[in-house]
Amino acid sequence: MKAAIPIYDICSLTQRQDDLLISRFASYLKSHRNLHLAHKHSFYHLVFFTKGDGSQTIDFQQVSVKPFQIYFMIPGQVHKWAFEGEVDGYIINFSVPFFQSFLLKANYLEEFPFFTGIVDDSVIDIPESAQAQVINLFEQLICETEEPKPLADDMVRALLLQLFITVARTGIATVNKAIPHYNYTLLRSFQKLIEKNYTALRLPKEYAELLYITPNHLNALCNDVLGMSAGEVIRNRIALEAKRLLINNDLTVLEIANQLNFTDNSYFTKFFKKQAGTTPEEFRKITNSHE
Missing domain, CATH: 1.10.10.60 (Homeodomain-like)
Structure with missing residues (x-):
């Protein structure tokens, strides 16, 4: 029996003192095969699948994995993967303080329904009409981290907020659409x-x-x-x-x-x-x- 569930911070995944990790998912998965076991994060975590099958479990609730699905996790949630075949997409991990110095409203992220920690609201199928836009935002984010330019971190923050708003507009859980x-x-x-x-x-x-x-x-x-x-x-x-x-x-x-x-x-x-x-x-x- 394992002694304790691992709790990962971004530094333990990158070996650097970073508040941010942005990567293509296939290469990330290759470097972190142990993450198929149950683990916790101390950071915000999201993955957008462009290719894949199987399932994942978030806070003991199992959901299917499929292309053009995005999921969001907040710090403290328990997670594990059970993929089948080849999987790819994009992954973003960012620390709790990453936006705090950038936004006047410290709890701004909590306004998004997919950052509540409620699993049913945090796994979203991106409709075909928005898929190209979401992929383009992820590609811009990859570009900003692979070829850093002046004010790169602020550009990443701005692109992330654009991504969150885009997903919120297209994929807010149905239960929230009709609520005053x-x-x-x-x-x-x-x-x-x-x-x-x-x-x-x-x-x-x-x-x-x-x-x-x-x-x-x-x-x-x-x-x-x-x-x-x-x-x-x-x-x-x-x-x-x-x-x-x-x-x-x-x-x-x-x-x-x-x-x-x-x-x-x-x-x-x-x-x-x-x-x-x-x-x-x-x-x-x-x-x-x-x-």
Whole structure:
């Protein structure tokens, strides 16, 4: 059994003190064959496939790999690949601070639906009408890194923002298209609050209070947009973190329960089994057997 899931930063992949890695995917894959095993990133990560088949797993959710598909990942998500045949495209890794000195709005990236950490919103099939434009942007990005010119980093940032906006315009998940802007903003605020407070706040009424709305309003919003209650959204985030921690065999189940602020081990086991359909020990055993 492996001791702990690897956590990669950009430096460990490039052997340089960089905030950015841009590459054609086939050559990157050849240099990093070990990345087919489950691992985490400390950086933002995206891949646009131009050729490929198989599957990948993001936060324990499996999705098919196919040409003209792009996926986005935020720091901390768990990832592994299971490709079939020849795979190519483009890969971009960039650090959390990469845009902070460039944009006045430090959390600008969080406005894009594919940088929420929700897998269903972060794997996007690029329509034929936008494929040439997206490929052209990736080629410009490759060019800027292969032949650096003055202000190259700022040009990369500008091209990346153009890419994000282009993808957002053409590939925003269908669930978000019909949502009124106010409701979408409210839902994103709820998700951000969960991200910061899920170990301490467990009840929808606690989040509703922070959002200055009623628990019924919050529940109705989640049911309308996500098809689940506000309580389920909170519990799903706790269960996801439990899964991320369970694949690290250096941590005992009791230590994980304590990290997630459960009062005792049996309560954590009961919670996890209800959410995941298996006990923490069984989940750990199954996950390790697939590595």
